[in-house]
Amino acid sequence: MNTHLETAGISPRALEIADKVEAFVRAEVVPFERDPRLGAHGPSEELADELKALGRAAGVMTPHILEGGGHLTQRETAAVLIRSGLSPLGPLACHTCAPDEGNMFLLGKVGSPELKERFLGRMVDGSMRSAFFMTEPAEEGGAGSDPSMMQTTCRMDGNHWVINGRKTYITGADGAGMGIIMAKSGDGACMFLVDLPDPAIRIERVLDTIDSSMPGGHAVIAIDNLRVPADQMLGEAGEGFKYAQVRLAPARLSHCMRWLGACIRAHEIATDYANRRMAFGKPLVDHEGVGFMLAENRIDLKQAELMIYWCADVLDTGAPGTTESSMAKVAVSEALMRVADRCVQCMGGQGVTADTIVEQVFREIRAFRIYDGPTEVHKWSLAKKIKREWKAQAEA
Template sequence: MTRDSLDELLARTDAFIRDVVIPFETDPRMGGHGPSDALVEDLRARARSAGLIAPHLPPELGGQGLDHAATARLFRSAGYSPLGPLAMNLAAPDEGNMHLLARVATPAQIDRFLRPLAAGTTRSAFLMTEPADEDGAGSDPSMLRTVARPDGDHWIIDGRKSFATGAEGAAFSIVMARTGESATMFLVDMDSPGITVERLLDTIDGTMPGGHAVVRLDGVRVPATRILGEVDQGFRYAQVRLAPARLTHCMRWWGSARRAHDIARGYAVKRQAFGKPLIDHEGVGFMLADNLIDLKQSELMIDWCAGVLDSGAPGIIESSMTKVAVSEALWRIADRCVQVMGGTGVSGDTVVEQIFREIRAFRIYDGPTEVHKWSLAKAIGRAHPGDVP
C-alpha cells in the first residue's frame, strides 16, 4: 500500500469512528458482558458498506495487506472508540485468531474457519486459561490441565477453561489441551456435544461480545483434521499468536487513551474553578502534559516493535517490553483523565470511566506486567551469564 492510499484509509477510518461508531457507545444493546451480537452485526454492516472490514488482512482474505507498521496506525485510529475495533473486525480475540490461522491452518481449515471470521460473519474464542481454583494454567501454560487423548481418527478433550473471551455466541474456538508432555491446539465448534458455557464472569471491562466465560469440555470429540498445525506444537503456536497480539492490544488501547485525554483536555479548558480554567492550574496542566509524553513514548514503542515484526523477527522479547511499557503508560493516562475530571470522570456521563476500566484490565490480559518482567529478567540472565567485568 502506498503512503497516499494508507493516508486515505486512515482518513476514512477516522471519519467512520467519529461519525458512525461513537454514537453507538450509548446504544442500549451494550450490556454488562459486552455488546450484543445484534449490535456487533449492525456495526459491521456499516463498516462493510464503508469498505472497512478487516483492512489489515491479506488481499486473499478481503483486506489490503497492511504490514505491522501500517496496522499500528490503523488500529490506533480504530481504537479511538472502544467499539471501533469490533465494528471493523480487528478486535481481540478474533484478530489474534485470524493471525494464527493464516499462518498455521490447512487450506480446508482456512475455508471452514478463517474466511467467515475474516468476513466478520462469525466470532471465535481462544481457550487456554483455566480456573485458578483448580490450579489450572494462567500465565504459566505448563500448568495446563485440560487433556486431549487420541481415539482412532478423533481426539477426546476433557477440562475446564476460564476467561474464555467471546465464548458465548462464538462459532468456534481454538482450544489448547495437553497431549502427553506437551500441548496441541484444536479447532472446536462451540456447539459440539460436551461443551458447556457454565457462566459469564463479572469483570471490570465490558467491550468484548460474549464476555469472559467459564467453559467446560466433557468428552468433546474432535476429528484429527481439526488439529491446528502439528500435534505437540501448541506452546510454540501460542507464541506465534501472542507476540503480535500483545502489540495489537497496545495499538487499540492507545487510541482509547488518546480519546480519554482529548475529553479530559476539553473538560479542563472549559471547566472553571478558583477563578480560572482548570487547565491553568499547574496540578491539572501538568497531568495533561504527562499524558502527551506517555502517549508519544507509547506510540514510538509500538512503532519500534512493529518494525521488529516487519523485519521477520519473532519479536517475543520486544513485544513483552512494549506490552509492559505501553499498558502501564496508558493506565497512567486513563487514571489522570479521571482525576482531572473529578466526579464527572467516575460517572458514566462520558466514555472516560469505561476506558479507565478497560485499560486497567489490559494490564493483566495477555500477560500481567510482572510476568513479562520476570520473563525479560530470565532473558537477561541467559544473554549475559556472569560476564560482568
C-alpha cells in the same frame, strides 16, 4: 482527524485506510457509546451485528487484511488499529478486536488450506466471532500465565481426538461460531479448531469483570469428551506452545494499539473538559495541577506510540518479537494506565460517571495490565533473559 500520530514508514495506502477508519469511528461508532444494548458482559449480539454491518457498508471491515488475503505490515497495522480503538466499540465495528484479530492471524499463519477455507473467510468478513481456549481455573492448578501447567487433555480415539478439561476467562465464547482449543497430549501441547456451539463445550457462567467492551464477556467453560476430527488439529501435535507464541506476540501488540486509541480519545475528552470548565476564575487547564497532567499525558501517549512502532518494526523483520512485545506490553499498559487515571482526575466528578467514555477506558486499561500477561510476569521473563545474557557473557 488526529494530527499527533506518526506517519513515518507507513505507505500512502495504509494511511488512507487509517484515515478512513478514523473518520468512520468518530462519525458512525461514537454515537453508539451510550446505547442501552451495552451490558456488563459487553455489547449485545444485536448491537454487535449492527455495528459490523455499518463497518461493512463503510468498507472498513478487517481493514488490515487486504483483498486477496494480503496483510498490512505490523507498522501499517498499528496506524490502522490505533484509530479503530478511538471508541471502545471501534474494534468491534471494524472487526479488529480480540480475540478474533489474533485468531485470524494464527489461522492465516499455521492453518491448512482446508481449515482456512472452512473458517477464515467467515472470520475476515465479520460474519462469525471466535474464541481462544487456553487459560484454566487457578483453583484446579491449571494454566494461566504459565501455560506449561495445562490440565486440559487430548487423546487419539480412531480418527478423532477426545478433549476433556475446564477453561476460564474465555473471551467471547458466548456467541462464538468457532474456537481454538489448547490441550496437552503425550507429545505436548496441541491446538484444535472447533465449531461452536457444541454440546460437549458447556458455558458454566459468564464472569462479572471490570471491563465491558467485548461481546460475550469472559466465560468459564467445561469440556466433556469433545470429539474433534484429526484434520481439525491446527498444525502438528506437540507444537501448541510454539503456535501460541506465533499468535501471542503480535496479538499482545495489537492490544497496545487498540487501547492507545482509546486513551487518545479519553485525553481528547479530558482536554476539552479542562478548557471549558471554569474554576477559581479561570479554565481548569490554566491551573498547573490540571495543565501539567495533560502535558504528562501527551508525553506518555507519544512514548507508548513509539514503543508500539518499535516493536512492530521488529515483528516486520520476521523475528518472533517475544522479548520486544513483552517490553512493549509493560511500557504501554503502564503508561496508558497513567493516562487514563489522569483523565479521570482532570474531570473530577464528571470523570467517574458514564456520561463520557473516560470512566470505561479507565476500567478497560486496568484490565489490560493483566490480559495477555500481567506486567509482573513480563518483567520476570525479562529479568530471566537479563540473567541468561549476563551468564553467557561472563562465561565467554
